[in-house]
Amino acid sequence: MSDLLALGADPLFRFGGAAVTLGGVATGVVVFIVSWALSRLVSRSLCRLRERSSRSAGLLYVLEKLASYGLIVLGAFVGLSAAGLNLSSLAVFAGAIGIGVGLGLQGVVKEFVSGLFLIFDRMVSVGDYVELEGDTRGVIAEIGPRATRIRNNDNINILVPNSRLIEGRVINWTLKGDTRRIHIPFSVAYGARRSEVREAVLAAARASPFTLPETDTRKSQVWLVGFGESGLDFELLVWPTREAVKRPAAMHAAYTWAIADALDDAGIEIPFPQTDLRIRSVFGHEGEDALDTLGIRRGASRPAPASEPPPADPRPERPPVNDAANDLMTPPETIDEDDSEASRRD
Numbered sequence: 001m002s003d004l005l006a007l008g009a010d011p012l013f014r015f016g017g018a019a020v021t022l023g024g025v026a027t028g029v030v031v032f033i034v035s036w037a038l039s040r041l042v043s044r045s046l047c048r049l050r051e052r053s054s055r056s057a058g059l060l061y062v063l064e065k066l067a068s069y070g071l072i073v074l075g076a077f078v079g080l081s082a083a084g085l086n087l088s089s090l091a092v093f094a095g096a097i098g099i100g101v102g103l104g105l106q107g108v109v110k111e112f113v114s115g116l117f118l119i120f121d122r123m124v125s126v127g128d129y130v131e132l133e134g135d136t137r138g139v140i141a142e143i144g145p146r147a148t149r150i151r152n153n154d155n156i157n158i159l160v161p162n163s164r165l166i167e168g169r170v171i172n173w174t175l176k177g178d179t180r181r182i183h184i185p186f187s188v189a190y191g192a193r194r195s196e197v198r199e200a201v202l203a204a205a206r207a208s209p210f211t212l213p214e215t216d217t218r219k220s221q222v223w224l225v226g227f228g229e230s231g232l233d234f235e236l237l238v239w240p241t242r243e244a245v246k247r248p249a250a251m252h253a254a255y256t257w258a259i260a261d262a263l264d265d266a267g268i269e270i271p272f273p274q275t276d277l278r279i280r281s282v283f284g285h286e287g288e289d290a291l292d293t294l295g296i297r298r299g300a301s302r303p304a305p306a307s308e309p310p311p312a313d314p315r316p317e318r319p320p321v322n323d324a325a326n327d328l329m330t331p332p333e334t335i336d337e338d339d340s341e342a343s344r345r346d
Helices: 002-009 022-052 057-082 087-104 106-121 162-167 194-207 248-265 288-294 323-329 337-345
Strands: 011-015 018-021 129-132 136-143 147-151 157-161 170-172 182-189 221-227 231-238
Touching (some): 018 022, 022 057, 106 136, 106 162, 136 157, 157 162, 182 248, 194 231, 194 248, 231 248
Antiparallel strands (some): 011 018, 129 136, 129 170, 136 147, 147 157, 182 231, 221 231
């Protein structure tokens, strides 16, 4: 035992005027391992608390990252001190190393600092639905030290450098937990009564389970926006729920389906492309003379060919299923196993 104690007290080398012993190195390693394990434990506890809390998820994520990084950095400093290294004597050496590392790892440092800005700025938080330039959109699942992980509605994880969210154009559809107004275009045939169109479509939108209750400043509306080639062009303006906003494609399809059902029930015709062809003269003849030239007699009709009626379908008619509406009514998983595991690794 005395030999082991003597071996642990013998200096291995001297650095900056301080003697580094084997016992000090072992103590420093133990301190760093304990700080790393404590960082994992605190990060996992805050992650579980964040999963159960919806209002304070952003704040808990910031605390989780601060605790994780802070404990590791603190453990590294304490471990170096326990190993016998004089940190003050390492200042000049660490400065030179820092300049070299900074020049070689400018991109990594840039992304790390951008990630810290994202965490503290709170303009973009975990759980927000964002849209970036290049048709990249989805829910922010994690803000890491180098990249931000965005998961789209097809469950595809997209890694975006943190600096892109700082320097580029970002549309946050759910900033501060709010929703947005959407526009659903549709058309009806000429001759339809505009008041009937408005009443039918508004009734369908208000009956939708993913439409928010109306207030003085947020009302569902129907706008006549133009006169198309085949019909009148309208837009439904509606305020959906926050969860529906995170699924724009399914939300748009669900409202379009509901509008089509409402127009069918009201007997309002949906237009289709059509063209009227008017021939003024045929071989120099007009009117009855032109019909005689073509061998067509006004009022004459050709007998329709006799055909047997198609057999009746014995299967009962099933009502159509609105898949998009059903998809919107299914609550998405806010945090999957990969998210939890990634948070634990942080």
